[in-house]
Amino acid sequence: MDLIEFTDFRIIDAIDILLVAALLYYLYRLVKGTVAINIFIGIVIIYGIWRLTELLEMELMSKILGGFLGVGMFALIVVFQQEIRKFLLMVGSTNFNAKRIFRQFKTISRDTVATTNIAPIIKACKKMADTNTGALIVIKRNNSLDFVKSSGDEMNLEVNQPIIESIFYKNSPLHDGAMLIEENKVTATRVILPVSNDRNIPLRFGLRHRAAVGVTEKSDAVCLVVSEENGQISYLKDGDFVLYDTLEELTQIIHKDLS
Numbered sequence: 001m002d003l004i005e006f007t008d009f010r011i012i013d014a015i016d017i018l019l020v021a022a023l024l025y026y027l028y029r030l031v032k033g034t035v036a037i038n039i040f041i042g043i044v045i046i047y048g049i050w051r052l053t054e055l056l057e058m059e060l061m062s063k064i065l066g067g068f069l070g071v072g073m074f075a076l077i078v079v080f081q082q083e084i085r086k087f088l089l090m091v092g093s094t095n096f097n098a099k100r101i102f103r104q105f106k107t108i109s110r111d112t113v114a115t116t117n118i119a120p121i122i123k124a125c126k127k128m129a130d131t132n133t134g135a136l137i138v139i140k141r142n143n144s145l146d147f148v149k150s151s152g153d154e155m156n157l158e159v160n161q162p163i164i165e166s167i168f169y170k171n172s173p174l175h176d177g178a179m180l181i182e183e184n185k186v187t188a189t190r191v192i193l194p195v196s197n198d199r200n201i202p203l204r205f206g207l208r209h210r211a212a213v214g215v216t217e218k219s220d221a222v223c224l225v226v227s228e229e230n231g232q233i234s235y236l237k238d239g240d241f242v243l244y245d246t247l248e249e250l251t252q253i254i255h256k257d258l259s
């Protein structure tokens with residue numbers, strides 16, 4: 001009977017397996033490097049044992065483990081709150097090509113939406129890097145940044161090099177925290193970002209860099225960090241440092257990421 005069911009393998013079963021594999025892969029990517037990875041591995045092991053006990057018809061053990069996993073689902077929502085949020089953001093992100101195509105059919109032409117001008121931002125970063133002035137700039141892509149904006153001072157200034165430099169100038173009352181840029185406007189300063197607890201971030205990076213990792217983990221925004229310590233300009237996307245050789249290359253990368 002079992003053998004007949006096994007040979008009765010349909011295309012839809014293959015798709016089902018592929019989807020579960022993709023789901024597990026994305027879940028792993030979400031929790032990789034965080035403390036949640038240990039919980040994730042623990043759950044996978046318990047689930048594996050549960051399925052095995054079911055297969056071997058060890059009724060008592062499979063009932064206990066099944067019950068544990070059932071109740072555990074609610075606990076998981078609490079434990080993985082951040083990861084579930086990020087996963088939903090990822091699913092709803094307009095990065096998918098299908099959505100890009102859809103966007104082209106929107107009644108409002110993209111040309112009417114002010115796109116962020118990268119050149120003055122990079123020039124300001126270069127100037128700040130030369131003078132070892134620390135800076136943290138978050139550039140919005142598709143996801144809303146409202147979840148961090150309220151922690152800072154909201155404003156509405158056209159992006160230009162002197163504005164960015166003067167905000168991060170050491171004696172400026174606005175230099176602390178992060179700057180948000182949305183559609184070529186500085187929309188907030190002194191913003192407090194969520195700090196990442198990724199254990200893979202090298203120890204030489206302090207809170208400014210961890211905050212940049214944090215916000216790019218929790219949204220699809222990209223982030224530029226100028227180190228006060230060594231004047232290094234870092235670019236972050238999806239919770240990772242993006243490597244580049246020259247500032248021209250960095251400008252092109254950001255252009256591509258924002259388009």
Ligand SMILES: Nc1ncnc2c1ncn2[C@@H]1O[C@H](COP(=O)(O)OP(=O)(O)OP(=O)(O)O)[C@@H](O)[C@H]1O
Binds near residue numbers: 175204208211229230
């Ligand atoms: N969670 C946060 N959100 C926004 N800004 C932050 C956050 N944490 C730190 N910062 C900013 O980073 C500044 C410097 O922090 P810290 O020295 O720990 O960072 P760092 O990564 O070592 O950077 P640097 O290389 O510039 O020293 C703080 O004064 C503050 O302006």
